[in-house]
Amino acid sequence: MSQRLANQPLQSAQQLWAQLVIQAEEPLLLLLDYDGTLVPIQDKPDLARPSAPLYESLITLSKQQNLIIAIVSGRDIRELKSFLAIEGIYYVGGHGAEMEDLHGNRYNFVNQRIEWIESLAEIACQCIGSHEGFLLERKKTSFAFHYRLACPSIASVVLEQYRKKIQRILEIEKLEMVEGKKVIEVRPAYINKGTAVLQLMDRYSQHRPLYMGDDKTDEDAFKAIAGYGFTSSTVLISENPKPSYAFYRMRNSQEVVQFLQILSMRCSDGSIQSAVPP
Numbered sequence: 390m391s392q393r394l395a396n397q398p399l400q401s402a403q404q405l406w407a408q409l410v411i412q413a414e415e416p417l418l419l420l421l422d423y424d425g426t427l428v429p430i431q432d433k434p435d436l437a438r439p440s441a442p443l444y445e446s447l448i449t450l451s452k453q454q455n456l457i458i459a460i461v462s463g464r465d466i467r468e469l470k471s472f473l474a475i476e477g478i479y480y481v482g483g484h485g486a487e488m489e490d491l492h493g494n495r496y497n498f499v500n501q502r503i504e505w506i507e508s509l510a511e512i513a514c515q516c517i518g519s520h521e522g523f524l525l526e527r528k529k530t531s532f533a534f535h536y537r538l539a540c541p542s543i544a545s546v547v548l549e550q551y552r553k554k555i556q557r558i559l560e561i562e563k564l565e566m567v568e569g570k571k572v573i574e575v576r577p578a579y580i581n582k583g584t585a586v587l588q589l590m591d592r593y594s595q596h597r598p599l600y601m602g603d604d605k606t607d608e609d610a611f612k613a614i615a616g617y618g619f620t621s622s623t624v625l626i627s628e629n630p631k632p633s634y635a636f637y638r639m640r641n642s643q644e645v646v647q648f649l650q651i652l653s654m655r656c657s658d659g660s661i662q663s664a665v666p667p
């Protein structure tokens with residue numbers, strides 16, 4: 390399976406809804422990435438807070454019987470829930486390293502020692518020196534080196550050094566480096582969003598998945614879902630077409646929230662029942 394310059398553009402959230410209604414014969418497993426999908430990208434990770442319409446529509450949707458929601462993020466669940474705490478939905482954190490189910494039970498899929506996070510942080514600090522605009526994020530089982538606010542020419546030199554210096558640790562500790570939106574993330578190589586969504590698809594095998602995501606780490610999920618046979622169940626969030634395993638494309642998180650609002654309105658007026666029967 391290969392990536393394609395893709396993504397059938399959807400003209401609007403209405404259009405995705407229309408596609409769903411036409412295709413839907415099963416209940417829905419709605420898999421949603423957080424940063425860049427549910428909320429727009431911000432200068433700093435702390436600033437990416439959910440909007441009121443997003444919160445309201447997710448709360449409505451979380452109460453629907455024929456709909457399972459999972460937020461699938463590179464952030465830790467604890468942090469994600471400090472932004473967006475909703476009962477009755479799944480949380481997948483750390484790019485798939487941890488999961489919280491509908492009843493609040495937590496599962497961890499990384500049992501190895503993670504001293505390497507501190508080693509990577511030390512190397513990052515050495516490379517940064519006195520330069521400004523860099524930000525280190527130590528998570529439970531992954532490490533993010535952010536450079537969104539750094540001067541681009543300085544960032545390219547600093548990051549080049551960092552990539553070289555961490556190679557040995559990546560090999561010894563069996564880690565994977567993923568280049569995301571103005572961030573270099575490192576996580577255990579066997580953990581990714583694809584493995585997490587496969588678990589959920591197995592658990593909800595009667596449900597049709599719909600995954601929305603905007604970044605490199607979401608490609609693992611797009612690929613896993615397509616490999617499972619749901620070739621048109623994926624939406625890339627991107628202003629412009631780009632190589633992706635996703636089938637559809639929406640432009641931004643505003644359109645995603647509009648789609649969720651439409652879905653929650655249909656749930657409230659009962660029409661979701663005919664679109665997505667039990």
Ligand SMILES: O=P(O)(O)OC[C@H]1O[C@H](O[C@H]2O[C@H](CO)[C@@H](O)[C@H](O)[C@H]2O)[C@H](O)[C@@H](O)[C@@H]1O
Nearest residue numbers: 423424430431432433434437462463464570572
């Ligand atoms: O899987 P996601 O939910 O999309 O999380 C991916 C990473 O998102 C965050 O970083 C990104 O968003 C920040 C806030 O908009 C932005 O400042 C940064 O440049 C982006 O890379 C988060 O900080 C990471 O931990 C997540 O892994």
